[in-house]
Amino acid sequence: MNEAVVLTPERILEATEDVLRRFGLAKATVVDVARALDVSHGSVYRHFPSKASLRDAVAKRWLDRANEPLCKLAASDGPAPERLEKWLRTAFTIKQKKVCDDPEMFATYLALAQGAREVVEAYKDKQVDLIAKILSDGVAQGVFEVDDVKATARAVFDATVRYHHPAHAEEWAKPECPSRIDALIALLLRGVRVCKH
Amino acid sequence: MNEAVVLTPERILEATEDVLRRFGLAKATVVDVARALDVSHGSVYRHFPSKASLRDAVAKRWLDRANEPLCKLAASDGPAPERLEKWLRTAFTIKQKKVCDDPEMFATYLALAQGAREVVEAYKDKQVDLIAKILSDGVAQGVFEVDDVKATARAVFDATVRYHHPAHAEEWAKPECPSRIDALIALLLRGVRVCKH
DNA sequence: TGTCTGACAGATATTGAAATCTGTCAGCGG
């Protein structure tokens, strides 16, 4: 019973990512994945009930990996305003880097996410929770003044959509982008900070 | 020399909108437009050098019409905060209404705009100028406190992208949308207002 | 007994030949 030969969901996901990387979403088939694992395609259906569920699982892996640094940032301590700014800039940078490094693969994952609405929705909710965590820390520190933490976290998330939603990815490379990000972050921080007298 | 029979760019644009409405962007051809006007398609090329330029002109008409109420709002007078809020809500409502009333036509115009980048860019710049107008009025009234009016106007525009960029149109119908808009507008207004003591 | 195979039906994608469209231009007709 060689472990390397046992067919696990994990191995299938790995192979699926490989196949996606090589062929792209449009051309990748379950048969390709099975071939990469040297099994029949019927075997893949023992572990994932459909091609859609396989794609969803790949999307979830991808989003979870991307989210990891942000979870850490939200859980850390320190002054909330700096932490919020850092969190937002990190969120933007992660996405931006993915586009720059491998635009083709980014496009593949983007298309993948389009079909995995539930997974994406859960991921977004998690992001909002992370922002809310920082906001409530800031309120506790007396540096933020916020009516409704949850609603404001959602508003911050919505307000920054342009720099983390893939629909706007083409614009991220523009030269005026960094200064526009600076202006946006400054505006949002002013919106949550307590008034200085 | 019957005026109704003279072929003008205006008449061609009107006919093109009709054809788009009837067939959709994918199926609408220059031949269809010519047929609607009862002329040969060669004649259309006397007035527009290419199909692309015809589409651009239609897109421009559409955007200009949509922009009209917003220009008026920005040019009006009154307290800047109320005016900014009204402007944003109007901008959202205009787009939302277009989607609700005729989703098919909205999709057509959306696809149209994708190919008319320059026209769209000019339209966006105009929007930012309108926001900047209201912001600088607010500064003059002593109710807004803004470092760089132009940059902040851009930031307000960017922050509200989720509710005026057609890429997010599917989300506009969701029931939680209005309260999220309220939270976002409140956040942005807090970000530009002078501190209350 | 439980995992995997391979053949199968229905759904989906590919392909290339035929039809249509875009953009041009010489010339018609008022």
Add this chain to the structure above:
DNA sequence: CCGCTGACAGATTTCAATATCTGTCAGACA
């Protein structure tokens, strides 16, 4: 003379025949 026509070349789209893929399942194999 001037705006319009209609035929044309090359590009693009359509359509239907063909090939491939998804998802199932009865049975092999260990």
